[in-house]
Amino acid sequence: MTGSDPKADLQVYLQDARDALLWKLDGLPEYDIRRPLTPTGTNLLGLVKHLAGAEALYFGAAFGRPFPGTPLWITGDAEPDADLWARADETREDITGRYRQACARADETIAALPLDAVGRVPGAPAGTTLHRVLTHMVAETQRHAGHADIVRELIDGAVGQRPDGLNVAPRDPAHLDRVERAAREAAARGN
Template sequence: MDNLKDHLTTYLDSTREAMLWKVEGLSEQEMTRPMVGTGTNILGLIQHLATVEYGYFVECLGFTVEDERHDALMADPEVSADMWVPADVPCSEILDFYRRAIAAANHNIAALPLDAPATVSWWVPEKRDTTLGRLLLHMNVETARHAGHADIVRELIDGSTGMRRDNTNIPPYDPVAWTQLHANILRASESR
């Protein structure tokens, strides 16, 4: 029988793994380097996702987050504190933070049915009361969105591309073919 909860968690787990894969082989500086004007960096995206995992799958389900890193970020007056990592915080600490958040989330997801009630205090009042199922759908979208950001940031850092370790979902072009494709697309764009 088709199990929606299994599908939602399988997709979420796959995208979580993709996020962690995006930092493999990078130095601490590369993980934290802002690559666009908004400051987006891969480790900041991972830290943000950890706070969101704790928020949706622990707090919104009526449980208490027990994580010092989470508490520190939530107490920080800087509104974007979860999107970047200060130099005195080791990158490994943030990766562990994400793994802890995933473990806490998965524990609660496994224990509750999709129709379990949830309350999202930061959503507009008429949509605050929701369910675990909707939170799973929301986190699939949120994590996939940030995985896309991480894809682009990683490509800007060192040219690495791909959707997941086990399925890059990228044509098997050699460097010459990529250069030619880029030139074709640029020519088409400039011809408009």
């Protein structure tokens, strides 16, 4: 039996979510990666931009290791939700490049510090550890990768955690019909 390495385990899940998020942009035109697809404005490139800032804040500034060149769109005099959408003058390459840079620098912080290293995360309790930050970022990135999955499905039907689609059941129109019938029956019964 082999031992477990909690830091390595968390990094695997974080990297898996990072990769899933980025592939959601693959093959799509500029308009589709930017357009709002929910009433709150959720869009693919905005999710990447948001997570670039989160990686920079949580793994950089919080541990006294600020990331040069990676802006924190959620601080200073930025307009509300500036981190959740891309301006016309911000390119896909700029935002995804900054995300990759923030992830690489985050990985350096994770490698350099023990899980019990304490950081200062705005709005979090004093004494927040790297372990807690790493756990939070796995959850945060997976959450937004899930948002990206739904948004991408609305754009062109592509779904899943990986481009090969092997982790998704094949589309079955009969299944969709069963779900719809069950929803209507439940509503008619007053459930």
